[in-house]
Amino acid sequence: MIHEIARLTIDPTRAEAFEAAVGAARAHFEAAKGFVSFALERVLENPAHYRLVVGWESLEAHTVDFRSSEGFQAWRALAGPFFVAPPEVEHVTRVL
Secondary structure, X not given: OEEEEEEEEEOHHHHHHHHHHHHHHHHHHHOOOXXXXXXXXXXXXXXXXXXXXXXXXXXXXXXXXXXXXXXXXXXXXXXXXXXXXXXXXXXEOOOO
16 A cells, blocks of 8 residues: 655635535545545644645556546546645655
């Protein structure tokens, strides 16, 4: 299993609407092939920053299967209007 960690930057005055949009988009992740887990975390030191942490069975489940799906398009349609900078995405695997 791997985790996708996306750093998302929004206008913090729109946080409540953004969180509702991500909540609505969650079902698209959960329906995806290879989906494992989902969390949205807000950075305490900077309320404009969030971390979207999604567990996937494999890197390809995210980068190939999900990104080429209608679910990804729906996610971007819901959350994308809130982004004030492009998301920064990296993938991690636990080593210890």
